[in-house]
Amino acid sequence: MIPSFYDEGTLVAVLTTQPLDRALDYKAPEGGCHLGAFVEVPLGPRKVLGVVWGPGKGDYDYAKVRSMLRVLDAAPMRDEMRAFLEKAAAYTLTPMPAMLRLATRAPGLGDPPSMRKVYRRGRDEPDRMTDARRRVLDFLSEYGELSFTLKELAELSGVTSSVIKGLVKQGAVAEEDSPRDLPFPPMDPSRPGKELTDDQARAAGHIAQAVRSGAYGTTLLRGVTGSGKTEVYLEAVAACLKVGRQALVLLPEIALTAEFLKRVEERFGARPAEWHSGATMTERRRIWKMVGQGQAQLVIGARSALFLPYQRLGLIVVDEEHDTSYKQEDGVLYNARDMAVLRASMLGAQVVLASATPSLESWANAESGKYKRLDLEARFGPAVMPTMRTIDMRAEKLPSNRWVSEELKRAVEARLEAGEQAMLFLNRRGYAPITLCRACGHQVGCDQCDARMVEHRFLKRLMCHQCGETKPMPTVCPACEAEDRMAPVGPGVERLGEEAVELFPDARVAVLSSDMYGSARALKAEIEQIAEGGADVIIGTQLVAKGHNFPNLTLVGVIDADLGLQGSDLRAAERTFQLMRQVAGRAGRAEKPGTAMLQTYQPEHPVIRAILAGDEEGFWRAEAAQREAAGVPPYGRMAGIILSGPDVAQVFDAANALARNAGALQRVGAQVFGPAPAPIARIRGRHRVRLLVKAGKGVALQGAIAQWVGQLRLKGDLRLAVDIDPQSFY
Ligand code: ADP
Numbered sequence: 050m051i052p053s054f055y056d057e058g059t060l061v062a063v064l065t066t067q068p069l070d071r072a073l074d075y076k077a078p079e080g081g082c083h084l085g086a087f088v089e090v091p092l093g094p095r096k097v098l099g100v101v102w103g104p105g106k107g108d109y110d111y112a113k114v115r116s117m118l119r120v121l122d123a124a125p126m127r128d129e130m131r132a133f134l135e136k137a138a139a140y141t142l143t144p145m146p147a148m149l150r151l152a153t154r155a156p157g158l159g160d161p162p163s164m165r166k167v168y169r170r171g172r173d174e175p176d177r178m179t180d181a182r183r184r185v186l187d188f189l190s191e192y193g194e195l196s197f198t199l200k201e202l203a204e205l206s207g208v209t210s211s212v213i214k215g216l217v218k219q220g221a222v223a224e225e226d227s228p229r230d231l232p233f234p235p236m237d238p239s240r241p242g243k244e245l246t247d248d249q250a251r252a253a254g255h256i257a258q259a260v261r262s263g264a265y266g267t268t269l270l271r272g273v274t275g276s277g278k279t280e281v282y283l284e285a286v287a288a289c290l291k292v293g294r295q296a297l298v299l300l301p302e303i304a305l306t307a308e309f310l311k312r313v314e315e316r317f318g319a320r321p322a323e324w325h326s327g328a329t330m331t332e333r334r335r336i337w338k339m340v341g342q343g344q345a346q347l348v349i350g351a352r353s354a355l356f357l358p359y360q361r362l363g364l365i366v367v368d369e370e371h372d373t374s375y376k377q378e379d380g381v382l383y384n385a386r387d388m389a390v391l392r393a394s395m396l397g398a399q400v401v402l403a404s405a406t407p408s409l410e411s412w413a414n415a416e417s418g419k420y421k422r423l424d425l426e427a428r429f430g431p432a433v434m435p436t437m438r439t440i441d442m443r444a445e446k447l448p449s450n451r452w453v454s455e456e457l458k459r460a461v462e463a464r465l466e467a468g469e470q471a472m473l474f475l476n477r478r479g480y481a482p483i484t485l486c487r488a489c490g491h492q493v494g495c496d497q498c499d500a501r502m503v504e505h506r507f508l509k510r511l512m513c514h515q516c517g518e519t520k521p522m523p524t525v526c527p528a529c530e531a532e533d534r535m536a537p538v539g540p541g542v543e544r545l546g547e548e549a550v551e552l553f554p555d556a557r558v559a560v561l562s563s564d565m566y567g568s569a570r571a572l573k574a575e576i577e578q579i580a581e582g583g584a585d586v587i588i589g590t591q592l593v594a595k596g597h598n599f600p601n602l603t604l605v606g607v608i609d610a611d612l613g614l615q616g617s618d619l620r621a622a623e624r625t626f627q628l629m630r631q632v633a634g635r636a637g638r639a640e641k642p643g644t645a646m647l648q649t650y651q652p653e654h655p656v657i658r659a660i661l662a663g664d665e666e667g668f669w670r671a672e673a674a675q676r677e678a679a680g681v682p683p684y685g686r687m688a689g690i691i692l693s694g695p696d697v698a699q700v701f702d703a704a705n706a707l708a709r710n711a712g713a714l715q716r717v718g719a720q721v722f723g724p725a726p727a728p729i730a731r732i733r734g735r736h737r738v739r740l741l742v743k744a745g746k747g748v749a750l751q752g753a754i755a756q757w758v759g760q761l762r763l764k765g766d767l768r769l770a771v772d773i774d775p776q777s778f779y
């Protein structure tokens with residue numbers, strides 16, 4: 050048993066967020082410290098954040114061991130959280146300090162909750178009433194007990210802050226100190242939800258019962274978009290809050306909309322904590338602390354909300370569980386969906402994975418009985434699945450630089466006449482994917498990466514989608530110096546937008562692409578405005594496929610349904626299938642039936658046929674059989690090793706050395722492929738070489754890989770990253 054308290058002077062091991070390979074010994078400070086305490090310790094000349102991880106090693110002269118500086122005013126990290134971080138680190142082969150950084154992503158954790166001034170209606174009347182004073186007092190009377198900061202009050206009542214200060218002097222407005230980190234208002238799980246259909250009620254009942262059991266379990270909740278999955282899991286959240294445990298709903302960042310939050314607020318009568326990249330530092334700190342004190346019952350958040358210090362988490366919902374954004378692709382390479390299952394299994398909590406188009410992993414886990422599967426069969430209410438059909442592009446005679454077929458054009462026109470919305474979907478940002486010299490055929494590439502530069506006309510620049518580097522559009526070919534021969538080739542959404550304006554001159558055309566808006570918030574605001582009727586024709590990339598509700602949208606035209614079928618990615622077919630289904634699911638979500646039209650050059654491709662037939666089980670069974678035969682995930686294990694550095698020869702030498710000395714892998718029956726240049730062979734000037742490791746399903750791969758890569762000494766600027774269960778293959 051590890052002691053849970055250490056008296057002053059006891060040697061303890063402190064894990065810090067600094068990139069060191071072990072926890073360091075320190076002496077417990079005056080007053081002692083708890084196991085798990087957040088502490089500040091000296092490291093060289095600096096003070097750094099750390100957590101008391103256990104007894105000290107004592108392999109260092111006691112007299113020379115330094116003392117901790119102080120224990121921070123935050124609840125100690127729970128045993129469960131420490132164990133979770135250790136398991137997650139072992140699974141993803143991530144060093145512990147990086148794991149701890151994920152778990153402490155809130156600034157000023159150690160600061161006492163600072164106070165701020167707030168204002169409310171005072172007892173007295175001012176000696177003299179002015180218009181401005183009247184506005185302030187009327188406003189405050191209207192809001193009764195609520196208090197506001199000076200800035201809020203000045204803005205909301207439309208006066209300067211000196212007017213308010215004047216009222217404070219007279220006692221008409223009261224000024225008070227209030228702590229900055231306020232608890233979240235309590236949620237009321239007993240408010241009635243919507244009346245559920247039989248299907249929904251059955252699913253909600255199962256999950257609620259599982260939540261009440263207090264045991265671990267994972268449920269795959271499958272149902273087409275609009276079938277009421279959200280309604281069902283909010284019932285499970287209610288059941289969880291009722292037993293006094295906290296709930297977490299994970300969403301892809303972009304799906305965290307005001308619309309969704311409003312819905313949650315209506316259900317539980319109060320606003321939940323929102324954890325996302327747009328949250329202010331103060332808000333983050335507040336959430337982090339309140340979650341730890343159990344004073345935030347429900348958190349709605351993007352993937353890193355999984356690493357908050359919950360006091361008694363009982364339910365994790367992963368909405369759109371198939372979404373690729375759950376896999377973090379830089380820094381700590383973890384999949385939030387898988388880590389949610391891990392955390393819940395350690396906690397005795399329930400997981401709900403919700404999706405219209407589950408990942409093959411989750412589908413297979415449900416097939417094998419590891420997860421329970423619940424299906425919602427129909428869309429709620431009158432909405433029905435869209436009719437789907439293909440447009441065979443081989444038969445179309447489109448003029449050059451046109452991408453909308455005659456048939457799709459007519460279908461859009463019909464919607465416009467009916468006063469409905471149409472969406473043209475193309476998963477390509479920018480104006481044109483290629484900028485080519487018509488004299489010599491040269492294509493403009495990024496100087497730093499092995500990637501083409503993409504023209505972004507609204508930025509008036511070329512941009513590299515790998516590293517974000519931009520440069521002005523050249524007027525002279527960089528290769529042959531011919532003048533004015535550079536031309537865009539192929540369509541991006543911006544260019545498709547131009548075509549739509551020409552084809553539908555009377556329609557309001559809106560282009561939605563993640564890079565066209567300064568922030569996720571601005572983009573969400575724009576999407577909401579469009580959903581409410583702010584545009585007739587919507588041109589969008591992948592992001593519009595994520596959970597937004599467009600009630601008046603009745604047609605989705607997919608410009609290039611073949612796009613995702615190309616490439617060497619093991620999940621290409623699965624991704625295309627999901628994306629097309631999701632996009633098609635945008636159409637006809639409310640009362641009006643929808644149609645989805647897929648432009649394709651290969652209408653007989655099995656994936657396209659499965660999409661059309663709406664035969665999900667058939668698609669999954671076929672895909673699963675193929676993967677099983679190939680021994681790849683989820684029927685086998687894989688890991689990607691990427692070595693990178695500025696000098697290509699050095700990178701290859703190191704990779705070859707690894708490949709030659711793979712005894713640790715061979716002993717567990719794992720195979721190594723490569724080295725080969727990674728599909729993107731250069732990013733930001735660093736050459737990238739990849740090794741792939743493949744093993745049987747039962748193999749303890751992580752230990753073998755750790756041993757294997759541990760023998761390599763990384764010289765100079767060489768870097769190595771291990772990606773367990775790689776999602777994308779770049
Ligand atoms: P999903 O999460 O599967 O896409 P939602 O839960 O968002 O589905 O439901 C789609 C729409 O139908 C929402 O507007 C929701 O409020 C409504 N809805 C679903 N089930 C019910 C119900 N039982 N009663 C009333 N409205 C419902």
Ligand code: ZN
Nearest residue numbers: 495498513516
């Ligand atoms: Zn680049």
